[in-house]
Amino acid sequence: MKFSQRPVFRVVKIIIIATVVGVLGLTSLVSNQAKNDRDILSTATLSESVPSPSEEILKLKSLEKTFLDSDFYRKDGMLPLTVSKDLKCFVTYKINNQNMAAENELVLIGMPRQFIDLYLVDLSEKKAEYLGKTEFVISQAWSEDGNRLAIVSHKSVKILDLAKRSLAEVPLQYETDIYNTNWGIDNRTLYLHLDTTPNYYAYDTYSKQMVKVRGRFQEGDVVYRGDAGGAILTSKGERVGVAHGLYYGEAPEKQLFTGEVIIHDIDDERLLVSYDVDTPQGGARYTLAEYDLKTGASRVLYNEGNLHTVWKIYKASYIKTTGDIIFTTFKLSDTGVKYIMVRIEPNGKEIVTEVPSPLYTLTQGENLLHFAAFKDGESWIMDTGDFKFSDQGLQQTEQKSDIRDLMLRVLYLYGSESPKLDDIKQIFINTYDPIPQEALENILLEMEGPKYWQFIRQEIGKNVTMTLNLKDPNRASVILNGEYFRGPHELIKTLGQWYVTGFSTWPDSQARKNVYKACSQFIDNQIKTGQAEADFRQKGDQDDYAVRTAALLNKLRTQSSNIELGEIELWSMSEPHRAVKDAKEARVKMIVTLNDGSTEKLQGYFSRADSGDAWMFQGLGKLSPGLFPKTY
Known part of the structure; x- marks a missing residue:
């Protein structure tokens, strides 16, 4: 059913985010996806004429220009973040x-x-008062x-x-990615919204307590x-911690959305x-759209979806003085990551600009876009008059290190439809000192089955950090933070080049030592004596896997002269992936x-119920990606 035929949006996920936050896709796909999938949202299009800016935004723009002409900006390098409501x-x-x-x-x-330093500037008194520091x-x-002013930065919220x-x-109990806040009508309750997670917190500024967290929201709570x-x-709220439905106007309210939607910005x-929206093939389809409350018309700005699609937009904003829409995203290639800003004019024309990072502030008067940088002390200013950087020689701030470069190539390969063998060999290697680690062999085994590779292939998201432990000049451990099929990576440097040599092998861990001991004892006490074979043959459920395991155990007992580990x-248990x-x-x-x-190479499967419990043999098979029964 077309959007214009429906009384309300029927969508799937809601987090309310008034000026920012993450969404989706690669810029190179924006135009084609928007043209091909426009019927996902609506065939009723918005007017392409430039909307008239409000008196309020024009006044703010003029006031901000006064600040930009002052010494606070020209000499002291201060940038305007926002203006008090009394405009003083x-x-x-x-x-x-x-x-x-x-x-x-x-x-x-x-x-x-x-980090940034915050100031309160009174232009009439030509006075700047230091307030403290926070992150960009x-x-x-x-x-x-x-x-009061709520300020959201990296994993923190501060109130001025x-x-x-x-x-x-x-106070946040856990490190949390807060991306937006808004105030209750009482001027004391601050609602905290997460990025693409239907979960909300409410903070009382008087008692300095988190009054509503997961478990305390009731149905109908605003x-x-x-x-x-x-x-x-x-x-x-529809249920615990989830906002459901968006309503417009006073009672009786008009319901705009029945499902869950992210609001990035509002322009009148x-x-x-x-x-x-979940797709029948699995995964989800992500849409960025503009919706007119007055007419009900809309236009799709971005639309992408497949089994592996993830949110890729960092921030999305209106530029109210021009009618433009901007959002930042990224593009990953085999040479690294690039950040880009997409600007969509009212007529639909798209302009793509490379930017130093996806993090920006749009000044309240909309004269400047200010981009954070990865290098200490640096940042970049873009004039919204021509959307050009003040430094025409801008080059994206490069983060250069051999391990970073390797892990970015690893991420690109993990998201590739069909990686090339030569590229794989430039990233992965097998080593056997001090322990056997065979990342190269494992990747090649996973690629033997195209369906299996497509199942474990991952679309790389917009927030990927790593934990790095440099053990010595030639050995390192890296953990990709997030829900990745391969999280822990063991790295080795040989002939001046870093390679990934192991996935979740944990060379120095007690857990590995315990597994080695359990497997050695199993070979001596179960395989060689025939006990393991007998146990499998006596199982009530003689499925194909049990029959094949018993046959292999018999072969080991009767036809082998040596078994080496x-x-x-x-691995983890619930969603099979290398365990962190x-x-x-x-x-x-x-x-x-x-x-x-x-010689033959087989693979045994051991498990334990809980930490500290004994490792128990579960199965045996020939080495292949489809070796074990699915546990997901």
């Missing part, structure tokens, strides 16, 4: 030179870590009475009390309240929204010498 003071900031190189080194794909701002929101000139941090065209937008009566990998911690599965390669002198 600017909240400004400038880049702090604090060393963040170590933190930025671990950001493979994502927003840079960069992702979003900000004033309370309706204008007394304008009267007290104080900056206080909202979890978002915004203003669009003079009318109120609200979103209400226009909404910049995104949502995802090879590589050991530790608390491994419940182990996959052990066995090199078998037969009586005729030939």
Whole structure:
């Protein structure tokens, strides 16, 4: 059914995010996807005429130009973040030179870590008051009475009390990616919204307590309240921590969306929204669209979806003075990652610009776009008059290190439809000292079955960090943080080049030692005595896997002269992938010498119920990607 035929949007996922946040796709696909899949949302299109800017935004633009002509900007390097509601003071900031190189080194794909100093500037008194420091701002929101400003930065939210000139941090129990906030009608409750996660928190600024977290929201609770065209937008909780439905106007409210949708920005009566819908083939289809509250017309700006699709947009914003829409995303290639800004004019024309990072602030008067950088003390300013950087020699800030470069090539390969053998051999290697590690063999085995490779192939998301442990000049451990099929990587440097040699092999761990011991004892006490074979033959469920395992155990007992243990990998139990911690599965390669002198390589499967429990044999098979029964 077309959108124009439906009384409401029927979409699947909601987080309300008023000025920012993540969504989707690669820029090179934007035009084609929008043309081909426009019927996903609507055939009713918005007018291509440039909307008239409001008096409010024109006043802010003029006021901001006054600040840009002052010494605070020209000499002190301060940038305007926002203006107080009474238009008397600017909240400004400038880049702090604090060393963040170590933190930025671990950001493979994502927003840079960069500190800023905050100031309150009164132009009439030509006075700047230092407020404190925070990281580069992702979003900000004033309370309706204008007394408090919520500032969202990397995994933190701070509140500026304008009267007290104080900056206080909202206590978060866990490190959480907060991307947007908005204030309740009482001017004391601050709602915190996560990025692409239907989960909300409510913080009481008076008691300094998190009054609503997961488990405390009730059905019908308002979890978002915004203003669009003079009318109120609200979103209400359907179940614990999930906002469901978006309503427009006072009672009786008009329901705009029945499902879950992300609001990125509001321009008078226009909404910049995104949502995802599950597809019959698996995965989800992600859409970024503009919706007119007054007419109900809409246009799709981006539409992508397949089995592996993930959110790829960092921020999306209106430029209200011109009617343009901008969003930042990334493009990963075999040479590294590039960040890009897509600008869509009211007539639909798209302009793509390479930017130093996906993290930006659009000044409230919309004169400048300011981009954070991965290098300490650096940032880049773009004039919204011509959308050009003030430094015409801009080059994207390069993060150069051999291990970073290797892991970016690893990510690109993991997302490739059909990696080339030569490329694989430039990244992965087998080594046998101090323990057997066979990353190259494992990747090639996984690629033997095209269907299996497509199942484990991963679309790389917009936030990928790594944990790095440099053991010595030639050995390192890297963990890709996030839900990746391959998380832990063992690296080795040979002939001046870094390679991945193992997946979740954990060479120095006690868990590996325990598995090695359990497998050695199993060979001596179960395989060689025939006990393991007998146990499998006595199983009530004699499926094909049990029959094949019993046959292999018989072959080991009757036809082998030696069994040597090879590589050991530790896996998780629920969603099979290489385990980061608390491994419940182990996959052990066995090199078998037969009586005729030939060799075979098999793989044993061990598991344990909980940490500390004994490792128990579960099966045996010939080495292949389809070796074990599916446990997912």
